[in-house]
Amino acid sequence: MTVPNFGLGTFRLKDDVVKDSVRNALEVGYRAIDTAQGYGNEGEIGEVLAQSGVSRSELYLTTKIKPDNYSADKLVASLRESVEKLGVDHVDLTLIHWPAPKGPVRPEEYLTALADAQQQGLTKEIGVSNFTVALLQNAKEILGDTQIATNQVEIHPYLQNRTLAEFARAEGLHLTSYMTLAVGKVMDDPVMQAIAEKHSANPAQIALAWALQQGYSVIPSSTKRDHLESNMKALELILSDEDMAQIATLDKGGAERLANPASVAPDWD
Template identity: 60%
Template structure:
């Protein structure tokens, strides 16, 4: 039940911009939508889906449980609130958005609670986001690797996160890459631009195709119709071994999502 290869991210999209982006994305053919409780846009995402003519059964919908709702008795109620906002009876994937800040709560408390929410029918699958190898190890101990549908982490050409990726893959855990375009920084990178020119593609398409060719799901966001349409075409771009080798050299550990409550990264 891991997510489709490309989806529509909604991070930082608020109000009408969120509604318009999701509505346009669904019109263009996106069928995987990623939101979160902390984004403050679940109601807008739900409205856009409800007003579209896309059957709910055709969609893969992800949300994420925020850090102040990780107590065992709060996880499921928080998801029920998300479902009301999203106007659906279940999501396809529910993630723990971040490990408990400072590990105030152990993974063994909140991840089994998320598994129970799955058993209650609130979500079809569960997973984790922003987990380190240490947190993933605890997650596997708590619910088993087979129960973890994806690990969603920051991955782009400048932060390839190889240690965590290798650990997840060794345990059969699928990966979802967020910030694939590094806030647009990949768009001007000379190596990416050169590869894009060789393929008659955009730099964004190259970065997204690179992620998908590693086996990751990617969830780029945009408010512009042409960018949404262009990003979706990245599924048809095939990079050569030489292209992949060139992008492999761009890794410089440039982490962009690093709030003060972040875990100790690998």
């Protein structure tokens, strides 16, 4: 199993909105769906999957354990509940959603419990999200021979996370980019617009292609069918070295970080 390079994100999508998004995504060709316990939409996604007619073997389902469920006596049971809500017998990938360095549960406990969930067959692969270089090094020590399938982190043209990216590349660790479009900011950026015009594309497609070209997986979300379909065209784009160099100049580092909840966020690289 490997993490697909392109999938649907469902953060902030709930009730009929998430149902419509997942239904449309499946109809236009998406087969990887990313959710989380904290999103409160696993049940709705499960309903759509059951009605879709898409074979389970074609789907790649990712969920994330929320910090409230990190303790050894809760994690496996909470994942079993997530699997039931999604209407399947296992998920393909389960992530620790946030490292929660100020929380009561240490990495040794929640990572060991996550590996146990994998041994029990509730998830095929395991990984982490929002982990820094130091946290990844610690996770690798704790998990030993158990592979970390991906580290899902905020990466977009304005926060390129280069220290983490260089470490991951050197260690052979896969990264998944979330918020790749910087919550729509790329659409109004003159540099992104100029590159898009050159490729007869739009800035969203360029941002996604930029991430894909660096080997990251992407999980853009949308509530509009035409945007879902349009985003997939990023898979066909090949950016030039000049394009990539121009996008590199947009990096503003931590000043452009969008996701940084104080209670669970680490000391970023």
